[in-house]
Amino acid sequence: MRVQVDVAIIGGGPAGLAAAIACHDQGIQDILILERDRHLGGILQQCIHTGFGLHRFGEELTGPEYAHIFIDGVKDRNISYLLDTMVIEIRKDKIIYALNSEKGLIEIEAKAIILAMGCRERTRGAIQIPGDRPAGVYTAGMAQLLVNMEGYLPGKEIVILGSGDIGLIMARRLTWEGANVKMVCEIMPYSSGLARNIRQCLDDYDIPLLFNHTVVKVHGSKRLEGVTIAEVDSNRVPIPGSERYIECDTLLLSVGLLPENELSEGANVLLDEITGGPIVDEYRHTSVDGIFACGNVLHVHDLVDYVSEEAEIAARGVARYLKGDKSDSRISISHGAGIQYTVPHIISSRDEDVELFFRANGIYNDGMIQLTYGKDILYTKRYNHIVPGKMERIRIKKDILRQLDMEGNIRISWRQREDELSDEAHMYSLSTGM
Amino acid sequence: MKLICTVCPQGCEITVKKNDEGWHVEGNRCKRGREFALQETISPMRVLTTSVWIEGGDHKLVSVKTDRPIPKEKIGEAIGELCDITINAPVGRGDIIIKNIADTDANIIATRDVRLSS
Numbered sequence A: 001m002r003v004q005v006d007v008a009i010i011g012g013g014p015a016g017l018a019a020a021i022a023c024h025d026q027g028i029q030d031i032l033i034l035e036r037d038r039h040l041g042g043i044l045q046q047c048i049h050t051g052f053g054l055h056r057f058g059e060e061l062t063g064p065e066y067a068h069i070f071i072d073g074v075k076d077r078n079i080s081y082l083l084d085t086m087v088i089e090i091r092k093d094k095i096i097y098a099l100n101s102e103k104g105l106i107e108i109e110a111k112a113i114i115l116a117m118g119c120r121e122r123t124r125g126a127i128q129i130p131g132d133r134p135a136g137v138y139t140a141g142m143a144q145l146l147v148n149m150e151g152y153l154p155g156k157e158i159v160i161l162g163s164g165d166i167g168l169i170m171a172r173r174l175t176w177e178g179a180n181v182k183m184v185c186e187i188m189p190y191s192s193g194l195a196r197n198i199r200q201c202l203d204d205y206d207i208p209l210l211f212n213h214t215v216v217k218v219h220g221s222k223r224l225e226g227v228t229i230a231e232v233d234s235n236r237v238p239i240p241g242s243e244r245y246i247e248c249d250t251l252l253l254s255v256g257l258l259p260e261n262e263l264s265e266g267a268n269v270l271l272d273e274i275t276g277g278p279i280v281d282e283y284r285h286t287s288v289d290g291i292f293a294c295g296n297v298l299h300v301h302d303l304v305d306y307v308s309e310e311a312e313i314a315a316r317g318v319a320r321y322l323k324g325d326k327s328d329s330r331i332s333i334s335h336g337a338g339i340q341y342t343v344p345h346i347i348s349s350r351d352e353d354v355e356l357f358f359r360a361n362g363i364y365n366d367g368m369i370q371l372t373y374g375k376d377i378l379y380t381k382r383y384n385h386i387v388p389g390k391m392e393r394i395r396i397k398k399d400i401l402r403q404l405d406m407e408g409n410i411r412i413s414w415r416q417r418e419d420e421l422s423d424e425a426h427m428y429s430l431s432t433g434m
Numbered sequence B: 001m002k003l004i005c006t007v008c009p010q011g012c013e014i015t016v017k018k019n020d021e022g023w024h025v026e027g028n029r030c031k032r033g034r035e036f037a038l039q040e041t042i043s044p045m046r047v048l049t050t051s052v053w054i055e056g057g058d059h060k061l062v063s064v065k066t067d068r069p070i071p072k073e074k075i076g077e078a079i080g081e082l083c084d085i086t087i088n089a090p091v092g093r094g095d096i097i098i099k100n101i102a103d104t105d106a107n108i109i110a111t112r113d114v115r116l117s118s
């Protein structure tokens, strides 16, 4: 089977669905969503807790409810989608190969492609805990899938490593299902999870949260029997003598997410080493002509509301691209002190304001974010507080962009209020634990 | 009692005390923070989200929630009522699965559609 479309969207999660709807509403007719699962909705299907949509819809929805709004939007517009369809290759000339359970191999020729494959969880391999490989070690998202979609309880005595939101949500979920969650260990001195989740998922059930702690060994050969935990110093190195053995039959890992970009790499899309996602311009156009990206495949978002918003930005980019609008510049964004990454990485047109999203690389209080262009300060914004767990954004006005060189460089950095530290001094204070 | 306000991301640290004149709230930066702290101290309310077995559908389980927050101490009882039941497909989002769960006046409603399996 061979088909031709204007836009092919890889992935039918919130990013893919919102991108499809926005493409349609921009006047693009011929859209096809390719989804490997049996249902649309992506990871939201298993996120049955509330906490979605507060920004976008002003109410707290569950994951399935949030997804449903967009699934309905796709169906109401008669946008085509194929389920049970796994994309196996994307070529840089925008030919896509996919396997469908009934139709077999499908070849799709697209004028533009939107990557919306989401992310996957880091596994134990990715963080290297020594010990055997017994049953009973799961990623938190896998446990969530088992409990919420399959009705299967992965264990009874549980230790969770990592205090991100997924780990916190699972602590409560497993408690509700009758398991005993003994503790959550967090290697950092703070949690990246929401205060609300710490309160409602841990405090409500007296589950201890141990900061500066990690799992240093797993025990058991067939089934997990226990873990050794230890306190870490400010360099995240386990402190000798602080080890403790904790009996448990299940260890959940909630140690971060990684954008899923094997397909993108196959198409020669350049990736950012820090985000693990493609390098994009302000329309989420990747380094390959006609290939765009949005959602967790691009960088891991805090809230699904922002995923939907980004998908709409990418859809606008696709519409411009199909109309033949060309970029007129290539202003790069580099990061100085305090900044982990930015999206976009490049600004390639100067006819609209650009929202620059960025994440801090540590916790900083009382200072400002500054955009500089050579020696000129373009923009300053005060912050009481920035943290890695929260994506921040600033708007760069088109009038400012128009004054810059086509190939200029904007630098974004954090400045402490009183003593305007040099970048080096600041990096040093970071590596010594702030 | 000390608690971190979760109404907005500012995360104010609020202290709630009781004296002869009644409840005393400190550390909040807005009215909603005060309401939140009092509610959390006097009678914390939670939305329960879980899933229920469903037969004959294109999913094994249907996700559900209470249609309003219920007292925290009622959560256990509500889960108890839900764990033994099996319902039949199809179900639509918003459909009431159980009325007045655990005597709380809240209903359990479906949060997704489950169609008949083909």
Ligand SMILES: Cc1cc2nc3c(=O)[nH]c(=O)nc-3n(C[C@H](O)[C@H](O)[C@H](O)COP(=O)(O)OP(=O)(O)OC[C@H]3O[C@@H](n4cnc5c(N)ncnc54)[C@H](O)[C@@H]3O)c2cc1C
Residues within 6 Å of the ligand: A010, A011, A012, A013, A014, A015, A016, A034, A035, A036, A037, A041, A042, A043, A044, A047, A050, A051, A052, A053, A085, A086, A087, A088, A116, A117, A118, A119, A140, A141, A144, A165, A166, A260, A263, A294, A295, A296, A297, A301, A302, A303, A304, A305, A307
């Ligand atoms: C466990 C968990 C809990 C979360 N809790 C919250 C929360 O409380 N609040 C909140 O706002 N956000 C939460 N999030 C985040 C939110 O779910 C994500 O931001 C959102 O789902 C990302 O959307 P996406 O479309 O980019 O990715 P996904 O939802 O992952 O969708 C990607 C889709 O692409 C498909 N796909 C991938 N590869 C292929 C391929 N090769 N061929 C075909 N299809 C493919 C996948 O099957 C999937 O359907 C949570 C995330 C996780 C993982």
